[in-house]
Amino acid sequence: MHRRAILAGLGAVAASGTASRAAPKPNWMSPALPEGTRDVATMVRLPGKQPLIQLTDRPPNYETPIDAFGNAITPNDRFFVRYHLAGVPTMEDLKNWSLTVGGDAAGRSVRLTMADLKKDFAQVEITAVCQCSGNRRGLFDPHVPGVEWGYGAMGNAVWRGVRLKDVLAKAGVKADALEIWLGGADGPVMQATPAFRKSLPVALAQRNDVLIALAMNGQPLPHLNGFPARLIVPGWTGTYWMKHLTSIEVSTKPLPNFWTQKAYRVPAGMFPVDLPFTSQNDSTTWPITEMVVNSVIAAPMDGAKVPRSGFTLRGVAWDRGHGIKTVEVSFDGGTTWKPAVLDRDLGQYAFRGFSLSSGALPPGPCVVSARAVSNKGEMQATTLLRNPAGYHHNLPQTLTVTVA
Numbered sequence: 001m002h003r004r005a006i007l008a009g010l011g012a013v014a015a016s017g018t019a020s021r022a023a024p025k026p027n028w029m030s031p032a033l034p035e036g037t038r039d040v041a042t043m044v045r046l047p048g049k050q051p052l053i054q055l056t057d058r059p060p061n062y063e064t065p066i067d068a069f070g071n072a073i074t075p076n077d078r079f080f081v082r083y084h085l086a087g088v089p090t091m092e093d094l095k096n097w098s099l100t101v102g103g104d105a106a107g108r109s110v111r112l113t114m115a116d117l118k119k120d121f122a123q124v125e126i127t128a129v130c131q132c133s134g135n136r137r138g139l140f141d142p143h144v145p146g147v148e149w150g151y152g153a154m155g156n157a158v159w160r161g162v163r164l165k166d167v168l169a170k171a172g173v174k175a176d177a178l179e180i181w182l183g184g185a186d187g188p189v190m191q192a193t194p195a196f197r198k199s200l201p202v203a204l205a206q207r208n209d210v211l212i213a214l215a216m217n218g219q220p221l222p223h224l225n226g227f228p229a230r231l232i233v234p235g236w237t238g239t240y241w242m243k244h245l246t247s248i249e250v251s252t253k254p255l256p257n258f259w260t261q262k263a264y265r266v267p268a269g270m271f272p273v274d275l276p277f278t279s280q281n282d283s284t285t286w287p288i289t290e291m292v293v294n295s296v297i298a299a300p301m302d303g304a305k306v307p308r309s310g311f312t313l314r315g316v317a318w319d320r321g322h323g324i325k326t327v328e329v330s331f332d333g334g335t336t337w338k339p340a341v342l343d344r345d346l347g348q349y350a351f352r353g354f355s356l357s358s359g360a361l362p363p364g365p366c367v368v369s370a371r372a373v374s375n376k377g378e379m380q381a382t383t384l385l386r387n388p389a390g391y392h393h394n395l396p397q398t399l400t401v402t403v404a
Ligand SMILES: Nc1nc2c(c(=O)[nH]1)N[C@H]1C(S)=C(S)[C@@H](COP(=O)(O)O)O[C@H]1N2
Pocket: 079, 080, 081, 082, 083, 084, 085, 130, 131, 132, 133, 184, 185, 186, 196, 224, 225, 226, 237, 238, 239, 240, 241, 242, 243, 244, 245
């Protein structure tokens, strides 16, 4: 109740011409989002980007409009932007970028330039989904505090760069290594705020598909998506995908800070994981790590008018790396379900496109939904798994179109 008032207040300051309560809501935002969020959100064009949905500006938090997910690859200029701190590094800051690798469990310290990364290491490619842990937080009912994301705090891209494990091998990983600590070039604007740093279990860092990406969809990384180098952790939520990566420490200790110990945690055992991050577990909570199976409908949009001859539903599904087995679609409010046609498989960590034609429809409202199943047999939730930070929302999306 208080939150709504605060958000509405912000809206009045931030954007004069925001929609009044009586005005129709823009259909690029789900009607399930908190009203305050829908009031303050605006479409904003950041440098180098198509218009994205601005949720906050300092720090920058901008989500991708849902129609972008009609394609399994998210274009760089529509890819979402998420920062914890307002101190986003400028291109000037990044001009003399280098990466240091060291730590108490490293054999030695090394400093690598971009030229080193390009000439001394195998260049590899993977298609993978980067999704914020809090994607869809705004759809939690009752609402929970945090950035009130709709469906678009995610994207899927072809990432190209070097293997983290190859870079670690240059420094040497000692037998007592426990975690890989990651640091980026961005920092807090005020001293009291802790810098954003995250860590990975050493076993994950040895996987062949964990990359330091230098390119995204065939282009250098966009500035706001981590130029000139960012971590790619396929299957794990976006919080580990450190942008503007500048330091890697091989450590014998768990990384202790706000972002590991207080934020990004879920109730112990609530969500399935294959590779536990035990050095960061406590008695009641675990760090959020692997994503949950999920899908999104990109077309038609909620509230759209469709002809009686019907329409083609289109969307994407993804999971934590087992791949998508089936997506089922309902055109009658969940009474009957039909298998969708799956597009080409772009890899186990990628979006899997799907589509299905509705066929002719009777006039009136038509309630549409989609639900995905992974190759592991995991299904989207039928009741919301509530957790304090509002992570892993994967209820099947439901929307209503009008047949006329
Ligand atoms: N340096 C840095 N890296 C970061 C973050 C950040 O605040 N600073 N946020 C993380 C989080 S929580 C997410 S969801 C992703 C978002 O990636 P994107 O902005 O490229 O979409 O970046 C991750 N890497």
